Amino acid sequence: MFKAGSISRRVFTSVAVLAAVTTQTGVAVAQEKPFTGQRLSVLMVGHPTTDAVRKALPDFTAATGIDVDLEVVPEADSVPKMMLEFSAGSGRYDVVEASSIHVQGFVGSKYIVPLDDIATKYGQFYDKTDFVPAYLKPNVVEGKLYGLPLFGESSFLMYRKDLFEQYGIAVPKTFDEIETAAKTVKEKSNGEIVGITMRGQQGIQGVYIWASYLWGMGGSFLTADGKSALDTPEATKALETFAHVLREYGPVGVANMGWEENRLLFQQGKAAMTLDATVNGAFNEDPAVSTVAGKIGYAPVPVQTTTPKGGSSSLAVFNLHVASDSQQQEAAWLFVSWATSKQQQIHSLETDPNSGVTSIAAMNSEAFNKRYGAFKEAMLASLANGNPQYIPTVPQANELVNNAGIAVSKVLAGTTTAADALKEANELNNAALSR
Amino acid sequence: MHITRNPTRNFYRPIIGFLAATSAALLLYAIWLCLHNISLMSTKGTQFIGLSNFVRLATDWRGVQALGRTALFVLLATSIEVVLGIAIAMFLDQDFRGKKIVRAVILVPMIMTPVIAGLTWRFLFNAQSGMINYWLSLVGIAPVDWLGNPSVALYAVLIADIWQWTPFVVLLAMATLETIPKDLVEAARMDGASEIRVIWHIILPMLRRTLGVAALIRAIDSVKAFDLFYIMTKGGPALSTETQNLYGYTVAFTNFDISYAMTIALFLTIVTNVALLVLTRFAMPKGIR
Amino acid sequence: MFRKLVFFLVLALILFVTLFPLYWVVTTSLKTLRDAFAMPPVWLFSPTLENYGKVLTNPVFLKGFANSMIISISASVLAIAVASFAAYGIVQQTPARRQSIEGFVLSLRIAPAILFVIPTYYVSMRLGLLNSHGLLIAIYAFINIPFAISLLVTFFEEVPKEMREAGLMDGASELRVFWHLILPVVRGGLVATFILCVLFTWNEFFIALVLSGRNTQTLPVTITSFLTFQGIEWGTLTAAATLIMLPMLILGTLVQGTVVRGMAAGSVKG
Numbered sequence: 001m002f003k004a005g006s007i008s009r010r011v012f013t014s015v016a017v018l019a020a021v022t023t024q025t026g027v028a029v030a031q032e033k034p035f036t037g038q039r040l041s042v043l044m045v046g047h048p049t050t051d052a053v054r055k056a057l058p059d060f061t062a063a064t065g066i067d068v069d070l071e072v073v074p075e076a077d078s079v080p081k082m083m084l085e086f087s088a089g090s091g092r093y094d095v096v097e098a099s100s101i102h103v104q105g106f107v108g109s110k111y112i113v114p115l116d117d118i119a120t121k122y123g124q125f126y127d128k129t130d131f132v133p134a135y136l137k138p139n140v141v142e143g144k145l146y147g148l149p150l151f152g153e154s155s156f157l158m159y160r161k162d163l164f165e166q167y168g169i170a171v172p173k174t175f176d177e178i179e180t181a182a183k184t185v186k187e188k189s190n191g192e193i194v195g196i197t198m199r200g201q202q203g204i205q206g207v208y209i210w211a212s213y214l215w216g217m218g219g220s221f222l223t224a225d226g227k228s229a230l231d232t233p234e235a236t237k238a239l240e241t242f243a244h245v246l247r248e249y250g251p252v253g254v255a256n257m258g259w260e261e262n263r264l265l266f267q268q269g270k271a272a273m274t275l276d277a278t279v280n281g282a283f284n285e286d287p288a289v290s291t292v293a294g295k296i297g298y299a300p301v302p303v304q305t306t307t308p309k310g311g312s313s314s315l316a317v318f319n320l321h322v323a324s325d326s327q328q329q330e331a332a333w334l335f336v337s338w339a340t341s342k343q344q345q346i347h348s349l350e351t352d353p354n355s356g357v358t359s360i361a362a363m364n365s366e367a368f369n370k371r372y373g374a375f376k377e378a379m380l381a382s383l384a385n386g387n388p389q390y391i392p393t394v395p396q397a398n399e400l401v402n403n404a405g406i407a408v409s410k411v412l413a414g415t416t417t418a419a420d421a422l423k424e425a426n427e428l429n430n431a432a433l434s435r
Numbered sequence: 436m437h438i439t440r441n442p443t444r445n446f447y448r449p450i451i452g453f454l455a456a457t458s459a460a461l462l463l464y465a466i467w468l469c470l471h472n473i474s475l476m477s478t479k480g481t482q483f484i485g486l487s488n489f490v491r492l493a494t495d496w497r498g499v500q501a502l503g504r505t506a507l508f509v510l511l512a513t514s515i516e517v518v519l520g521i522a523i524a525m526f527l528d529q530d531f532r533g534k535k536i537v538r539a540v541i542l543v544p545m546i547m548t549p550v551i552a553g554l555t556w557r558f559l560f561n562a563q564s565g566m567i568n569y570w571l572s573l574v575g576i577a578p579v580d581w582l583g584n585p586s587v588a589l590y591a592v593l594i595a596d597i598w599q600w601t602p603f604v605v606l607l608a609m610a611t612l613e614t615i616p617k618d619l620v621e622a623a624r625m626d627g628a629s630e631i632r633v634i635w636h637i638i639l640p641m642l643r644r645t646l647g648v649a650a651l652i653r654a655i656d657s658v659k660a661f662d663l664f665y666i667m668t669k670g671g672p673a674l675s676t677e678t679q680n681l682y683g684y685t686v687a688f689t690n691f692d693i694s695y696a697m698t699i700a701l702f703l704t705i706v707t708n709v710a711l712l713v714l715t716r717f718a719m720p721k722g723i724r
Numbered sequence: 725m726f727r728k729l730v731f732f733l734v735l736a737l738i739l740f741v742t743l744f745p746l747y748w749v750v751t752t753s754l755k756t757l758r759d760a761f762a763m764p765p766v767w768l769f770s771p772t773l774e775n776y777g778k779v780l781t782n783p784v785f786l787k788g789f790a791n792s793m794i795i796s797i798s799a800s801v802l803a804i805a806v807a808s809f810a811a812y813g814i815v816q817q818t819p820a821r822r823q824s825i826e827g828f829v830l831s832l833r834i835a836p837a838i839l840f841v842i843p844t845y846y847v848s849m850r851l852g853l854l855n856s857h858g859l860l861i862a863i864y865a866f867i868n869i870p871f872a873i874s875l876l877v878t879f880f881e882e883v884p885k886e887m888r889e890a891g892l893m894d895g896a897s898e899l900r901v902f903w904h905l906i907l908p909v910v911r912g913g914l915v916a917t918f919i920l921c922v923l924f925t926w927n928e929f930f931i932a933l934v935l936s937g938r939n940t941q942t943l944p945v946t947i948t949s950f951l952t953f954q955g956i957e958w959g960t961l962t963a964a965a966t967l968i969m970l971p972m973l974i975l976g977t978l979v980q981g982t983v984v985r986g987m988a989a990g991s992v993k994g
Contacts, residue, residue, distance in 0.1 A: 253562025446813025
């Protein structure tokens with residue numbers, strides 16, 4: 001633990017000594033491999049970070065003697081899979097990767113274990129101070145550490161600097177200004193360019209973006225005493241505004257647009273603005289897939305009220321947890337701390353670059369700055385204001401999001417008014433919360 | 436028959452017996468699940484709750500709507516596929532070069548992996564970069580929001596389903612048409628019967644049974660349709676493509692409410708069976724069951 | 725002449741609509757990312773095999789391919805072996821008895837998968853069978869048996885009754901007649917039924933989605949893992965799709981006639 005701390009500072013100061021340091025760590029670990037021969041079963045979601053971990057697994061095995069079986073499934077299917085196993089107490093997975101919205105539920109159901117004691121004992125990969133604090137925080141429940149962040153993101157507003165200049169538009173700071181800007185773009189470009197594009201797909205996709213409006217307008221998903229808060233005037237206003245701007249100035253097909261469709265539309269230069277995850281910056285700035293590289297400005301997610309109940313930019317973190325049913329919790333911890341270690345994260349920037357690294361050292365590396373420098377500042381600012389409760393974190397989170405998603409989708413499609421749709425979702429959410 | 440004990444029964448009895456026993460056991464287990472409150476997210480423990488889940492389903496607007504949508508989809512898919520399929524089969528019922536190749540080509544959609552068919556149609560229907568809107572734009576039609584407009588999305592999935600399964604009816608009907616004696620048709624034509632009369636009075640009656648079989652099978656399969664919906668829309672937008680089957684899946688794997696999901700599945704099975712029973716008893720020609 | 729022209733024009737339209745999605749998958753797999761998304765579409769492009777390279781070096785895909793092979797072939801062999809006995813026995817019964825047995829077999833094909841997938845999950849968990857190929861092989865065999873019985877019955881009833889009677893006359897046991905006389909005659913039907921079982925198992929998605937694990941994931945589920953959290957990799961996706969479809973398109977074309985017969989089997993009274 002102590003030793004790892006001193007190493008971290010050296011890495012921090014100079015990337016040049018990195019090679020030497022990693023070899024040194026490697027040697028130090030090689031001398032003690034108490035878990036040689038153990039075989040871990042790990043469930044992770046499809047993501048570049050996961051690819052990087054897979055490619056580096058031989059290093060982990062070499063350093064610890066632990067073998068790893070890695071199962072990778074799409075994010076949407078991963079939670080049902082681990083839930084079935086957890087609830088049956090099958091002990092099938094030693095380590096799982098899940099979004100931080102599940103941490104509370106997992107802890108409440110005792111599906112995952114606190115790691116503080118093991119961390120003190122086996123700290124060779126672990127450096128608490130190297131994690132972006134906002135990313136580490138959702139893993140701490142009642143003062144205990146329940147996981148480590150593997151990758152994370154926030155959200156921000158992306159806009160076309162060239163178009164804004166051409167049409168004389170200022171960067172929007174409120175949702176009304178977004179609407180005005182979108183209107184201007186649509187009118188001045190004769191409808192050639194879409195004012196703003198956002199995800200509108202039913203379910204988490206639409207809710208993930210709409211939540212910015214919800215929080216920014218002063219609303220929230222839950223009241224202070226844990227009831228649903230979707231039938232409030234703030235929520236209604238948020239949904240009306242969100243649906244209106246997309247229906248009037250958004251792209252055709254917005255109601256079925258997920259992350260992918262939205263990103264493509266924007267990076268093909270067909271829209272003037274989008275509100276989405278920080279990771280999109282990497283795609284915008286990659287000339288191999290983007291026609292608008294270098295033309296994009298990045299700004300914080302707008303807020304409409306001076307007294308929001310929580311930040312209007314998201315904070316989504318994917319963490320690695322050790323399962324309670326695991327018979328090899330020490331080895332599992334070593335894997336968790338290795339996969340999230342600064343060495344592995346810096347290494348991942350070479351094999352499978354991705355802007356969602358959670359290590360401060362990785363973020364300060366040359367590779368990161370070269371690739372993601374264009375939006376790094378804005379991303380860090382969004383992160384600092386990121387709202388960890390952005391999406392509800394109660395055990396019933398999935399069902400709440402599902403119901404809210406139906407309301408968003410209905411209003412976006414114009415089949416119901418915002419007040420009616422949210423009233424319905426509110427009742428369903430209260431029923432789910434009391435179940 | 437001088438042998439009273441029939442040894443051929445031993446060939447199927449153990450197998451049919453095993454199938455029956457296994458299905459009965461699974462069904463009983465399914466019912467047991469329906470009568471409890473098993474939720475993967477609940478820490479309350481398993482309790483017997485009687486018929487609460489069924490009461491909940493009876494007053495669940497989302498479930499009722501999903502059932503209606505399922506019925507609509509089954510009705511449209513089945514009728515369009517059967518009518519279109521028979522029309523194409525009759526159209527192809529003549530001698531021409533390359534008929535064998537045509538038959539092979541028509542088989543392609545049916546054997547294409549459904550997940551891949553779904554992905555492909557999802558992209559073809561893409562509002563911005565999809566091929567279908569591109570063609571529409573060539574003839575001056577404004578882009579249609581195929582998968583994003585709740586009054587269109589179900590029909591977009593329907594089109595994909597029609598594309599994939601009309602060939603089944605075509606090939607089934609073609610096989611039947613080939614067994615119709617050509618001289619019968621020729622004789623009628625010689626007698627001066629119009630083409631419409633020939634089709635209506637001679638060809639269609641002979642296709643009756645095929646028609647019934649095709650409709651029955653398409654109906655059963657479209658009740659169970661999952662892959663296309665899951666890949667193309669996942670039930671959205673605004674629930675406009677959520678069928679009963681998909682609703683059951685969402686309840687089980689998004690809300691983790693296993694018992695309620697089983698209730699939905701059991702209810703759907705019962706409704707399907709009753710509908711089939713009624714249909715085969717009263718609406719189907721003899722010889723099909 | 726005009727009639728003929730109209731005929732071929734309509735025929736061309738039918739073939740075009742039928743084949744376009746397949747054409748789109750295959751050409752997209754040969755395009756670079758830029759060409760794949762170009763609008764208006766690029767019709768002429770220089771094909772690249774880069775996507776195939778990526779797929780064929782992807783361990784997850786290769787594993788899925790192996791799993792799909794193992795599971796669909798084993799499940800189909802098992803189903804055919806069991807079903808051929810049953811079908812032989814059923815064909816020899818009186819029409820009334822046949823009708824009730826075949827009716828029962830058909831009814832097994834009606835239930836939606838979710839009804840038995842969840843109970844199956846719990847049961848197999850208790851038995852510690854999860855994540856084993858055996859589980860999926862057993863499930864798929866179980867599903868294929870009713871189908872194979874329905875289809876094989878149509879092949880067995882084509883065999884002239886006299887053949888069996890002559891065999892019995894000569895003093896052969898029922899088992900001997902079945903094995904040495906009848907089975908060789910319906911060989912073609914067995915192969916066709918086997919191929920169809922492989923095809924259905926290979927393409928099946930829902931059961932695999934819920935019941936397959938790290939070691940047993942089949943291709944339709946594997947391909948959805950190309951739909952990652954961070955988007956769809958259309959190039960690799962379509963290349964993988966082509967590789968998944970190709971064997972089945974070839975097999976399906978080989979047994980053309982039987983595909984339709986198989987799907988309709990059991991609902992037509994013979």
